[in-house]
Amino acid sequence: MKNWFSWLTAVVTLIVLITSCKDGKGSKGSFEIGDKTFLLNGKPFVVKAAEIHYTRIPAEYWEHRIKMCKALGMNTICIYAFWNIHEQKPDEFDFSGQNDVAAFCKLAQKHDMYIILRPGPYVCAEWEMGGLPWWLLKKKDIQLRTNDPYFLERTRLFINQMGKQLADRQITRGGNIIMVQVENEYGSYATDKEYIAHIRDMVKGAGFTDVPLFQCDWSSNFTNNALDDLLWTVNFGTGADIDQQFKKLKELRPNTPLMCSEFWSGWFDHWGRKHETRDAATMVNGIKEMLDRNISFSLYMTHGGTTFGHWGGANSPAYSAMCSSYDYDAPISEAGWATEKYHILREALAAYMPAGEKQSEVPEAFPVIEIPEITFTSVAPLFDNLPQPKESTDIRPMEQFDQGWGSILYRTTLPEEVKEGTSLVITEVHDWAQVFADGQLLARLDRRRGENVVKLPALKAGTRLDILVEAMGRVNFDKAIHDRKGITEKVELVSGDTSAELKNWKVYSFPVDYGFVKDKAFKEGSKQDGPAYYRATFNLDKTGDVFLDMQTWGKGMVWVNGKAMGRFWEIGPQQTLFMPGCWLKKGENEIIVLDLKGPEKAAIRGVNKPILDVLRQEVPTTHRKEGQTLDLSKEKVWFAGSFKPGNGWQEITFEKPMKIRQFCLEALSSQDGKEVASMAEFYLLGSDGKPLSRQHWQIGYADSEEIKSGNRTADKIYDLQESTFWQTVQGTPYPHTVVIDLREEQTVSGLRYLPRAEQGTPGMIKDFRVYGKMTPFSY
Incomplete structure (x- = not known):
């Protein structure tokens, strides 16, 4: 009987082990908030999280990137879930393949990594x-x-789907999820605790x-929407004064565990702006300072990866779209390589491993190949491959034609003769447009520069007008x-003084789906002007990672x-x-390029290193x-004052309000005397x-802007990013001036100023x- 019982116990244990392996789960545990510390299974625990995004990494490479993070000395992976990639059409949810977030979490657990x-x-x-x-x-x-009923309804449906995928992967159920976030940096958007409570309840309900x-x-804003029953964490970048960042939180919750939920390792790149980098030693010093004080952190990003396809976003104001590379100057490069920053960080984190544990070995990088020049001899001009049009009396945005991404062509004929010098005014171009008359290019308009007007030549009645x-x-x-x-x-x-709105449009949609792209009437040919x-x-005889050199091409997208x-x-x-390389194959491979502008040379080669820092700016960035x-x-001084030294926001109220369109701040001296x-x-x-809305602001003038060592132009003062800043050039003496065009009449009663977040507030104005006026200043 005893032997039979032992045999039965062994069988049951084996079944449990097999089941847990199949489900990617382990034994049940706990993760809780303790007194000034997190508690993992009842013991103090410091979160050392690496932020990486499963959608920005080929699924075939997920495990490699997780192992790279573990080898750094991290114990947790932090991930966003991207609603729009999982529900690209209403009620059609996709959690398969590249979108299989549960599989990603299982791989992390396989390597003893927790998930935020x-x-x-x-x-x-x-x-x-x-x-x-x-x-x-x-x-x-x-x-x-907001609490818009439709938005909340759709949000609830998505969060419930996330629950179906991941709720059973919480640590208490044998999984590895130890924390879940409610919304994201909402204090930078609005103040609405009711809305945050709705999202919290949805997360719980899922x-x-x-x-x-x-x-x-x-x-600066975490208290705006802070709910009593949620843990509060703070986001900031390398070089920040850490004591200052946590000062208010410690005052309000002296016994809470402290965590920097986004410690920015680098920064992201915009089209038309200098490649961003951040100092490795400064990053490591900040992490060491936090760990020495028992402060948890998530390194955003530890590995940025790639924003494949059309998924890159944009900032505003002013409108500025993101590059496809999300390298982020992170410790693990876009291709998964261990950088110098990686090795410096790994060496530092070795001193903070739990007793008796060592960092795992750094996995080898995947092979890299080169590809000889590929010459394109098949071409399908866009205007010869128009899809079926939709008709619309009025101009409408892309979404109203049930199109999410890609390009859209608006076509009409001019009802009357147009005189030379007439302006074609487009309200608004989102985001890069080409205007044609009977197939001839008239102009290109770029939203980044606020361009929306074309001076027309003389055109006959019946001329075909195309706006792509x-x-x-x-x-x-x-x-x-929105x-x-x-x-x-x-x-x-x-x-x-006269204007006439153009009507009666034929509208052609050009989505980014491969099925649409490949279905073109390709014919023999090479370089096209349009x-x-x-x-x-x-x-290929062998596959490997490679970088497609696009330097001879204009503007567009690539499919392989x-x-x-x-x-x-x-x-x-x-x-x-x-x-x-995992998306290439031995033998024949296909490549399709959509170039909206036209290449200098229709050829691509594959190189073994990325090129992320070659800027060809058509106009000055200053x-x-x-x-x-x-x-x-000759201008009247409206107000004169002084800022107090120290980090954090300062608010100044003027003696009397002023009605203006143009505003000028003249800085006369600095706190540090430099x-x-x-x-x-x-x-x-x-x-x-x-605070007034800054959405339509424009910088009219700045006396000095540092663009050699970084993107420190004056528009950074309203880009909604506290870790970016305007900085003047070394060797340029005070006074320093910046002029803001508000672009509408506003009543102004004061100002708010935020100096740099670093200790000592370098460059802080004293x-x-x-000055303020309705008309432009004199230059």
Whole structure:
């Protein structure tokens, strides 16, 4: 009987082991909030998390990247879940293959890594529309990230689907999820605790009830929406004054575990701006400082990866789309390589391993190959391959034609003769447009520069007018996420005081689906002057990771073996596209390129290193024309004052309000007595004392902007990112001036100023003067 019982016990144990292996689960545990510490299975635990995104890594490489994070000395993987990639059409959910988030979590558990889940619904992440689905914008009056009933209904459906995938993967149920986030950095969007409570309740309702729920924000705004029953964490970047970042949180919750839920290792790249990097030693010093104080952290990003296809987002104001590479200057490069920053960090984290444990070995990188030049001899001009049109009396945005991404062509005929010099005014172009008359290119318009007017030549009645608009990434931050694509309002002919709206449009949609792209009438040919698809094949004896060199091409997208690799744009700084070897094959491979502008040479080669820092800027990125100097000698000083030294926001109220369109801040001196001035964020206060919207602001002038060592132009003062800043050039003495064009009449009663977050607030302004007027300043 005893032997039989032992045999039965062994069989049951074996069944449990087999089942747990099949489910990717282990023994049940716990993760809780203790007194000034997290508790893992009842014992103090410091979270050392590596943020990586499963959608930005080929599924075939997930395990490699997880092992790279573990070899650093991390114990947790932090992930966003991107609603819009899982529900690309309403009620059609996809959690398979590249989207199999549960499989990703199982792989992490296989390597003894915990998971912090951040399901949104909004995630930012420099991702298309911050992770929200484009089809929400089909509802004209929708208010995203609010208590809008339709938005909440759709959010609940998505969060419930996340629960079906992952709720049983909480640590209490044998999985590895130890924390779940509620919304994301909402304090930078609005103040609405009721909304946050709704999202919290949805997360709980989806089954995430066994582990701590938390909300993350910046130290300057985390109290705006802080709920009593959630854990509060703070986000900040390398070089930040860590004591200052946690000061308020420690005052409000002296016994809470402290965590930097996003410690920014680098930064993301924009088309047309300098490649971003951050200092490795500064990053490591910040991590060591936190670990020495028992502060948990998540390194955003530990591995950025690639924003494949059309999924890159954009910032606003001013509109600026993201590159396809999400390298982020992270410790693990876009291709999964261990960088110098990786090795410096790994060496530092070796001192913080649990007693008796050592870091695992760094896995080898995947093989890299080169591909000889591929010449394209098959071409399909876009205007010769038009799909079936839809007809519309009025201009409507892309979403109203049930199109989410890609390009859209608006076509009409001119009802009357147009005189030379007449303006074609497009309200608004989202995001890059080409205007043609009877097939001849008249102009290109770029939303980044606020371009929306074309001066027309003389045109006959009946002339065919084509406006081809490429949708770049939807804005992923602040209220501008209501970012409809195509032409959003109307097209007018304006001459003098008269205007006439153009009507009766034929509309052609060009989506990014491979099925649409491949179905073209390719014919023999090479370089085209206008928009066209190009197709070629190439043969490989062996596969490996490679970088497609796009330096001879204009602007568009690339597909290889049916997979959308990403966007390219000649302006840079990114000039190559990462091509994972796992998506190549021995023998014949297919490549298709859509170039909306036209290449210098229709050829691509595969190189063994990325090119992420070659910028071909068509116009200066600074806000001061050559020889231009602001003249304030005849202007009235509206207010003079001084900022107090120290980190954090400062608010100044003017003695009396002023009605203005143009605002000038003249910095007279610095707190440290040096020549450099800097500013992280800046607001003007309205007549009610609340911050005015900055969505349409433009920098009219800045006397000095540092662009050699980083992107430190004056528009950083309203880019909604507290870790970016305007900085003047070393050796340029005070005073320093910046002029803001508000673009509408506003009543201004004061200002808010945020210096840089680093200890000592380098470049912080001391004494200043304020000017304001309705008309432009003199230069």
